[in-house]
Amino acid sequence: MDFWESDDLAEHREAARAWVKANVRPEWVGEQHRSGCHQTMELHALLARDGLLAAGWAPEYGGGDVDPDFARAVFDECARMGLHFDGWATTTMVLHTIDHIGTQEQKRRYIPAALRGELLVALGYSEPDSGSDVAAAKTTAVRDGAEWVINGQKMFTSTAQVCSHVFVLARTDPDAPKHRGLSLFLVPTDAPGFELQPIRTLGGQVTNATFYTDVRVPHDALIGEVDQGWNVMRVALVYERGVSSPTSVERTVADDLAAWARGARRPDGTAVLDDPLVAERIGRIAVEEEVSRLLSHWMNWHAAKGGVPGPEGSMRKLFWSEAGNRHYAEALDILGAEGVLAPEAPGAPAGGAFEHGFRNAVVTTIYGGASEILRDIIAERRLGLPRSRPAL
Template identity: 45%
Template sequence: MDFGLGEGSERLRAETRAFLDEVLTDEILEECHRSGVNHHPRFSKAVSERGWLALGWPVEEGGQGRSPLEVLAHAEELQRRNAPTYGIGTTMMVSHVIALLGTEELKQRIIPRALAAEIVIALGFTEPENGSDAAAAATRAVRDGDGWTITGSKMFTTNAHIADYVFLLARTDPDVPKHRGLTTFLVPMDQPGVEIQEVRTLSGERTNITFYNDVRVGDDLRIGEVDGGWKVMGAALSREHANGFVGEQQRLLADLVAWAREAVGEDGRPRIGDPAVAERIGRSRADIEVSLLLQRRSVWLQSEGLDVRGKGSMAKLFSTERLERQAAAVLELVGADALRSRGEPSAVRGGGFEYAVRHAKGTTIYAGTSEIQRDIIAQHALSLPRPL
């Protein structure tokens, strides 16, 4: 059985590698690491100029009409090189939702600017008291003349401090079951009543908690029907849950192999010949292969119009939990030297191992915790009842 992505996908992969060799400089990577922000305007603009921000969109809508498998090959290379794509990803995800469910006026207002990398859109789903249960949103949106007044807070609104808009889920009817009283809005961030507070994660990435104090939003910035926000969220989250973390696994393995070739054991021989090291490398390669296949299966099912529910969650769950296990195993293998962080002259592999241990924990939370992913798999892939 052929698990390849096809000749077209491999041609685009080669183009993407050449593009990254030229554009993704050490300076850009260092700026992103120092700021903790997985977005860089110059890189995003370069991607836009290649027409790659919406690879899979129809040509008439500003895309290139690429197949899902071609888009996947491109994404795999971006992940592998740690390209700063989070801001691109959230902006284009929301733009896709607007293309599907937004008014013509909103489409003309937002999509051309998104395709030109002129705006950034952050996500405002999670709330401090509700964790991954987005449907439990308590942030209120109340009718106010020809618009809405929004009051509440959102947690993990990553990139809000550089965003032009936040794609916000708000409760518009508190008297109905939680999934039925929600509405989505595109809230401009540069206005009175919006407050942004920095939050640093375990791995040093910057996210934010945002507060909305009687923030005024016009009805023209509503996406979808009033109280129909969960349908809009479904269009958005179906794409977010399909994300895997294969790139992080690949980079960790590459650092392990490079260390094993350079490090010398007590017998004076390179550690690459140590059976324990060889076993760890083999296990990691096997994990990466499974992670890749799970991610590719999800995309292939989607491209064939088959039921993909739960499959993206399998890819996300497996890749993140294996990444966490791999990072812990590498730390045990390399020893105390692996705890030296980036910036220290004696840091092993530039501090990559130490960072991987911290970052891996966060990946099990991003885009829905492992527990949420298991619930999705149980309900949609195994047809088990919703937990009480």
């Protein structure tokens, strides 16, 4: 496979820039910073209207004829402006999961609605006492005739404030070993008994604690088999850690830093980039960004062949998130005092992307599997080293 960008994609980028110019309001970037909500619904509606959400999906599930490379180019252009699509990113993870293990009826019901922009799904896995050990979830779902009754609390239910549903991990068999008595439900956020409280994080994002008090959902809201939620989650987690959604965009720290260093001057009048040490440090960042990009392409290629990548997803997520921390620390070191100017501060280099990126990079090593957990997975499943925890 040729991992380099094709000329086709370059052509799409021109059209994508035109689409962005015609449709995207630059003030949405500032709004996302101020509100901490990493999902702009006005933009989402426009993406749905023009078939960009549906690109690459099968026609029977509402897929359109928009080229997925064009859609990816549009998301890329938006992301380069600083816009996030976290709600759509989690939604695509759930859609792929439904596509893998949902019933035909669920595929026909949920996937087209999401592609029309009407269904947006947050992930409700973590709880106050279970994040890494997500299988220790205490939220319960109890069958009552044709319905399930859900009670409990979830932490870090990101973008739930704008989502139509939460993909809730709940215990359906309290007597089974912890990994065997779990199930996953699509819970509407307008259901009676659902509440949320915002939590602002270091990266600026406002995520949520969500509460479920006798929330009733129909049996059809169960995704996968009863008590098989752990296997369903494993599919979903692979998409979270590795397989790029159309929204996933690699970082451009090296490019942004080079652009700044080309224009910035030392007291003696020379460009910062003329310093060979600075150039070398930026070069190293560029190499690692390329490795991250290749790992993403590797995942996508695997998924395109119909596979479900296992520890490779962990490798990609671990490398990308840890490298991000190194890159932003290097960037702030090179930038000096200017580097800590936040987004929207007058004169902030790259619009404050370095300061924001530095804070946000820390957070990326936590969600979607903390680095220590990912190293364990790689050690066990890729290198065949002994398990560090009791067997499942």
